[in-house]
Amino acid sequence: MLAASVPLFLLVVGLFLLLVYKPQLGRRLSPRTWILAGGLGLPIPILAALTFYAFWQGEYLLRGGSELPADLVRIEATGTRWQWVFRYPEVEGNPSTVGVLHIPAGRTIEVAVESDDVIHSFWVPRLAGKIDAVPGHTNFLRLRADRPGRYGGQCSEYCGVGHAGMDFEVRAHAAEDYLNALGPGEQTP
């Protein structure tokens, strides 16, 4: 999009300056041609292509950036003022962590996002887009980390005075370490 925007910007501003100083250059085109070419011919193909590409890309991201596998890892994230609580219903003992989300690398995770109080937004910039935690609703976000590592996350909907500090961390583990990380005694960072 950036690649398309820069030329478009230069085109319009360039034309403006050019025409103010040398209007005769534009006189060959009738006003009608100007408007049809610039107002319809130029934007319509670009916008149509962009919009439909974005639809396709959106579907792709909804599935967590790959085909939707049958064996999703399901995790629950709850925003409360001003921290994130994560629960792992599929892990034995139903563990929970605060401020740190453990995930297995290389798997698609489905995070069920909820809120206990006001609206928050769950966002791990490097792994996926954001999804709001709206009280009374459960929203789903699918993400995956291809390799183990730490990824920063933060609340991105204003939720009161603690908003700026409402961050968390995603720790992606190799498959064999994942359950260990959630083992007893490891739960709260």
Next chain:
Amino acid sequence: MKPETSAIELHRALEEIWGTKPGLTRLAAVNHNVVGRRFMLTSLIFFAVGGLLAMLIRTQLASSESVFMDAEEYAQVFTMHGSIMMFLFAIPFFEGLAIYLLPKLLGTRDLAFPRLSAYGFWCYLFGGSLLLAALVAGVAPNSGWFMYTPLSSNTYSPGINSDVWLLGVTFVEISALSAAIEIMVTILKLRASGMSLDKMPIFAWYMLVVATMMLIGFPPLILGSVLLEVERAFDLPFFDPTRGGDPLLWQHLFWLFGHPEVYIIFLPAAGAISTILPVFAGAPLAGYRIIIAALVSMAFLSFGLWVHHMYTVGIPHVALSFFSAASALVAIPTAIQIFAWLATISHGKPRFSIPMLHIFGFFFVFVIGGLTGVMLAMVPFDWQAHDTHFVVAHLHYVLVGGFVFPMLAAAYYWLPHISGRQPVQHLSSAAFWMIFVGFNVTFFMMHLTGLRGMPRRVFEYPPESGWETLNFISSAGGFVMTMGFALVALDFILIFRFGRPFHRNPWSAGTLEWAMATPPPSYNFASLPTIDRRADMLDPNAIGPHLAAGNGLLAWPRGGRMELLAIDMVSGAPEHVVRLPRQTFLPLWTAIATGCFFLSLLFKVYWATPVAFVAVIALFLLWCGDTAESKDVGRLPIGNGQELPTHIEADRPPSWWAMVFAITADATAYISLLFGGLFLWISAPNWPPQDAHEIGLSLPALAAVTSTVAAVAGWRAAASLPSSTGLLSLASLTHLATAGIMLWLALTSVPNPHAHAAAATVFVVLCYAALHSLMGAVFAGYGIWRIRSGFVSHARSLDLRIGAMWHGYSALIAITAAGFPFLLSALASEISR
């Protein structure tokens, strides 16, 4: 030609009637020149305050762990910055410009309802002051300018802060709605003779579209604010998810207003460009008709994309796609306008001057804002960029590019008109460059911090985030920009003090506002023009003296009355003579009463609320005395051998249209309310409600009957003058009965409205209907009083015909309201499965 002395006499006679008297009587001013200037000046003061708050924000963000403000102070500052800029600066400023300019561009002497615009101004001033007072007292709103619930609800904002926003902004919105009606009616009905739709100045087309958008766009916000205030004050849970409400309802209502709002702000600015640019290009505006088509399309499209502010709330992708596609499409009408302007330049002999410089600023900045806007319209991109500083950058590129720069161009262009003096060019371009460079430095950086993940509305960020340098540069740019604005202010003062007076039409424009003396006399034109070509290709230098000498229409004042010409809205053929009310303190008193109404709510002095409400209604009824005629006037000569009836005896005068538009706005709010109830059924958690509705059929059916009788009686009354008092009494009684039934149902049959949003919604719908029927009773009673006092006759049936519209409309409201509880409970029980 009349002799020279008589032109001066004419001027004296008109000024005596139209002019604002000195001293305290200034507060009684209703003239559009005065009110328009007041609007603009006040909004500039608010702009300065908003700018100051922006500087506080930038100071705070200049370094990573700044201790300049704490989180709460920062919250109040960014909330007030956003709210002031949107509600107290941008909208009132263009309203003021339109109020000032439109009558002049259209070739008439004043707006359709001068008292209404004065009232609007006072509402704006008082509401805005309320917000400022809260800021000074440290209890300013603090949940962001879109006030998302539940953060803004009682549980999480127990203080007065949110109430200040809800009540203050609603108070101010009264002025936006009244301005919308005022502008629509003025453009449609009060143009110069011969100014058919195809000859309207382009600015009038822009404002017609904008005013229509305001008429539809503001009611959802007002409704949402009322509901949220009712939830906060009386604990009816519309937005509370634990009791069947839904925070998303607020978001829908807010953005249904909020997005069109952006175009409402942009279009007047674009209209100014379409007016100014051709003058400096030395060629008439190219693509007049295409531009108008683009405006209309844009108006509709802009109502179909509010959800692009809600891409992340969990709406399914297919629904997002409607809004995303509409958001992309709305770029096309903008592109059409931009290329029409380029075409205009290329077919003229362009010259650069200060307004053109600002138009260059517009092109540069706005195009960037538009491109980032298209990016954000794409759902996947927005999932990343939403609520980051990228959005902050985008919205400022759009608002400053699309509003501030064009309005600076407009200010430099029309300042000679207001002041009668020409710019002294020295400071102006230095000021422009400081603003331009400062702006880009400030906000371009925010694209980058946003893409690097900096969320908006954070008062501090970790030093290791890597955002600090960019933020520092951005803050530095902000101060350069502020100094630029200070220079502009200085420049304006210098123009007023030292500018050279000029004779007429300094820019050689082709529009009617230059066909008058500058600064303009209160009545604009000593006599009214007749137009035979597009109203931006006229010759003010010839028309001006011709009209000043009294050679146009309605030249000589009659019996101290303020007279205007109303035309057929399509063909521009003269239709009737409008007689305006004189200067009066009533708008001020009514606004004060309205203010008491809002204050009583704010400070929870609820016994005073109905008192203030009745006072407002009573004062409004007093407004009507002024234009009444106690006997039939017949046809009046308007000059050129033509004769026309007065508006009281005309078929569809401005006030008739005002009622049509007022009902449109009211219906928008009502439909939003009904849809809100259905939305809760679809979306809200904790449905269905525990206790079902047990409303019997008989009372709602009775209400449907009584309201229908009221409507029919009201309708017949207008036709059966002079013996209508009986019918009107019937209408008024049946209205009262309807209102009584509605209230009875609301108070007795609805299950506890505090317990569940379903009951709360039904309760509000019934009260809404009761209020409308009560108003119907007032209208009917008013009609009786008018007949008794001899102000109504067969020829002068206007009051009754306007009332009849209301009677019919309130019957529709009552019937739908009576059916609504059944619909909702049917749906609710259906899903209990």
Next chain:
Amino acid sequence: MMRNPIITIISGFVLWSLFFLLLYAVQATGCHFAGRPLVALERYPILRVILIIAFLLSLLAVLIPFLLLRRRYTASRSDNETVDFTREVAGYVWIAAAVATPFCFAGVMWLSLCGT
């Protein structure tokens, strides 16, 4: 047909708005009946069919009057400038509405219907 040309100008987009609301409402109601809490990303063939029908209806509803309007305008030329103006503007706006309809609603053909 219509006395006030302003109505002719806006009616194409009024239709578009109505269908916009209709489609959005059908989609939301459909997902509502699909059950709650929303199952993420399920497929609902019936809802899809209904939406596609509504989409096709919207196309017809905008295209047919548009073509009729065009026929009428080309059949009778007018030398009144105002009439000429309103017809030209109405024509443009109707074209815009006719393009906007498929462009805005085509997503119903394949995008995920319910869930996030």
